[in-house]
């Protein structure tokens with residue numbers, strides 16, 4: 090998991106000047122419009138932490154299935170994430186390798 094203190098990406102849309110912007114924060118808090126300085130609530134917030142957990146969960150499932158059935162691990166994991174609308178990143182690659190190693194060590 091990333092440990093940068095940010096959990097949410099908040100998206101804002103200023104009703105006065107129609108400026109749109111996004112910012113990362115540890116909460117779904119209000120921000121000030123960079124153009125007219127009005128305080129605004131985010132109209133949408135993405136939970137990065139939840140997203141990260143969901144990705145790791147999918148990768149773990151894919152790695153276990155691939156090891157059990159002797160399938161190619163990377164393409165299995167990649168396919169799994171893409172089925173859920175995520176694109177494959179180097180972070181996923183790292184997690185996949187790390188988890189594969191752990192799983193293989195636990196196998197007889």
Ligand SMILES: [Zn+2]
Nearest residue numbers: 103106122125
């Ligand atoms: Zn504004």
